[in-house]
Amino acid sequence: MKLYQIVVKDIMRRKKRVLYASLGVVIGITTIIAVLTIALAGQTNIHGQLEKYGANLMVMPAISDIDIGLGGLSLGTLAIGENYISDDKLPEIRQIADGMIKAALDIEDEGDIATIAPKLYINTKVNGTSVIVVGVAPRAERLLKTWWKISQGQYLEGTDEALVGAVAAELLGFKVGDKITLNGGEATITGILDETGSNEDYQIFVPLETVQQAFDKDGLVSSIDIRALCNACPTSDIASGINENIAGVRAVAVTQIAETEMGMLEKVSRFLFALAAITLAVGCFGVVNTMTTSVHERIKDIGIMKAVGASRNQIMKIFFYEAAIVGLAGGLLGYVAGTLLAYIVGPLIFGGVAVTYVPQYFLPSLALAIFIAVVASVYPAFRASKIKVADSFRSL
Numbered sequence: 001m002k003l004y005q006i007v008v009k010d011i012m013r014r015k016k017r018v019l020y021a022s023l024g025v026v027i028g029i030t031t032i033i034a035v036l037t038i039a040l041a042g043q044t045n046i047h048g049q050l051e052k053y054g055a056n057l058m059v060m061p062a063i064s065d066i067d068i069g070l071g072g073l074s075l076g077t078l079a080i081g082e083n084y085i086s087d088d089k090l091p092e093i094r095q096i097a098d099g100m101i102k103a104a105l106d107i108e109d110e111g112d113i114a115t116i117a118p119k120l121y122i123n124t125k126v127n128g129t130s131v132i133v134v135g136v137a138p139r140a141e142r143l144l145k146t147w148w149k150i151s152q153g154q155y156l157e158g159t160d161e162a163l164v165g166a167v168a169a170e171l172l173g174f175k176v177g178d179k180i181t182l183n184g185g186e187a188t189i190t191g192i193l194d195e196t197g198s199n200e201d202y203q204i205f206v207p208l209e210t211v212q213q214a215f216d217k218d219g220l221v222s223s224i225d226i227r228a229l230c231n232a233c234p235t236s237d238i239a240s241g242i243n244e245n246i247a248g249v250r251a252v253a254v255t256q257i258a259e260t261e262m263g264m265l266e267k268v269s270r271f272l273f274a275l276a277a278i279t280l281a282v283g284c285f286g287v288v289n290t291m292t293t294s295v296h297e298r299i300k301d302i303g304i305m306k307a308v309g310a311s312r313n314q315i316m317k318i319f320f321y322e323a324a325i326v327g328l329a330g331g332l333l334g335y336v337a338g339t340l341l342a343y344i345v346g347p348l349i350f351g352g353v354a355v356t357y358v359p360q361y362f363l364p365s366l367a368l369a370i371f372i373a374v375v376a377s378v379y380p381a382f383r384a385s386k387i388k389v390a391d392s393f394r395s396l
Helices: 003-013 015-053 087-105 138-144 166-172 208-214 235-245 254-297 299-307 312-349 359-376 378-386 389-394
Strands: 057-061 064-070 073-080 115-126 129-136 150-153 161-164 179-182 185-193 203-207 223-227 249-253
Touching (some): 057 235, 087 115, 115 179, 129 166, 129 208, 138 223, 254 359, 254 378, 299 312, 312 359
Parallel strands (some): 129 203, 161 185
Antiparallel strands (some): 064 073, 115 129, 115 223, 150 185
16 A cells, blocks of 8 residues: 555544644635735725826825814814915926926926826805815816716816716706806806716816806815826926925825825735734644644554554655645635635725735645645654554554
């Protein structure tokens, strides 16, 4: 009888014990695969949102919060600064953005490089319902929002036209050709956006000058989005240049926001990996305990094998083969369970993000599980190889 036949026969005889031995490995691999799969889905979601958003930089009013209090009693925080940006800062912002991009990419063209899209947000009531009206520069906004699709009608062209988000149009019962009253003024709906899955679905977009005049905000904008020429453009340097040279505004590179989110995701992942490592350590001890118990139960069998000529290496190989099978089972079940867990937990963490199985993790999960199980079996296998034929007769 060959060694692998002995191993398979013994495993079939002790199914429950082998299952218990692999349980700790299964839980550890499950945790690792779930964490890796969810983290990958989260990173893909963040990068997708950044690409979908379009802007490389956001320029906002430089509002700061200060703590106020009386003696040792805190009375909360107070916001200091203007809520709007004067649109006479737009040429300065363009000069800094275009200048740095041209210098970084060695461009000599005198024309505009970056897409600069100012916005003015107004919370008002339309047909008795509270809604956000967004004043936009139609051409710049179209260049920025490359994912926009018009489900009905056409895009903004005139100053007295409006583009309505999908959900807002449905809730307010708007159709192409309807008129919207904006603080006494009027705008005609020329188009309805296809659903985007973002806040844009609930907003109404009107040319910037129209919103400024209707709500007495001449020369003011709420924020400015900047789309650089390429993803490799020096967006962080542009943000620093704007912050250092233009008072009253705060520029933030969108990549910095992403890095913050990635950092939080990485910290959570590290914590979960630590838990997985602890679980694998416990599983390793479980394999050691099971294998050690198996040695005691099989003293007679080991003695007989030695009596008929089995070497120490062959005895050790039997236990290593068993450990490899335990690891293989643990890795396979752990990969499947971890993927299923990611499908359940992932959407809860990232708000409905689609989680997909990652086939690249399959072989590494098997390799890790087998490695853990084999390492855990070294001591029991060594003890088994030291058993003498005389010891086996005493156990009879």
